[in-house]
Amino acid sequence: MAGGNGELKLVGQWASPFVTRVRLALDLKGLSYEYVEEDLKNKSDLLLSSNPVHKAVPVLIHHGKPVCESWVILQYIDEAFAGTGPSLLPADPYEGAIARFWIAYIDNQLAAPWDRVFRAKTDEERAEAMRQTFAAADALEGGLKECSKGKDFFGGDSVGCVDIVLGSLVSWVKATSVLAGAELFDAAKMPLLAAWMERFGELDAAKAVLQDVDRAVEYARMLQAKNAARASTTN
């Protein structure tokens, strides 16, 4: 299997959707790799030396050379292993531009307020971040319609890079719905997206890689409690 025998190594952390993106991409391409779980509270020399700028996961190490930033890694995998498995990026330049637009939207408009939900210091901050996250999710229904053209995935008949980027968030969509007491991808408001999420969850790669939802909920509650406690000691 391509990628084996130490060719590919992934430095990750189980809860990170950015790491999940890369794992999904490697799985879908049919690449094997060694996974190294990182303790972000006590970063390894491997992480610090391979991502000295951001000191963050994921890092993909290919033949000893590190590649950092999940979206950069996704594109690298697609180019470096162009002859292995399906293409993740559209071949057509216009479709590629549309896919990149939605990936930027997911990162900047959705993931950014979402991250603040878990890091908020007060209930008010958390409620506002949650409101912005739910508002940002609404536009994805139109994004799916535009990219899929009535087919099953953002990538059309098969999974593409937008599916991977949004798909890496599926366990966190479910965990957030538990925490908020309301569905983030509400089937009544976003029928296409809700059906897409079910379909994506059924893929072998998703089953192999996506986080357990209860574990994600527990982790989110721990993060929220830690940040709230930190806020009360600094007030």
Ligand SMILES: N[C@@H](CCC(=O)N[C@@H](CS)C(=O)NCC(=O)O)C(=O)O
């Ligand atoms: N833009 C980066 C974000 C990566 C990121 O934020 N990783 C987090 C884990 S989810 C991390 O390693 N943070 C470093 C830390 O917590 O010190 C990417 O797309 O790869």
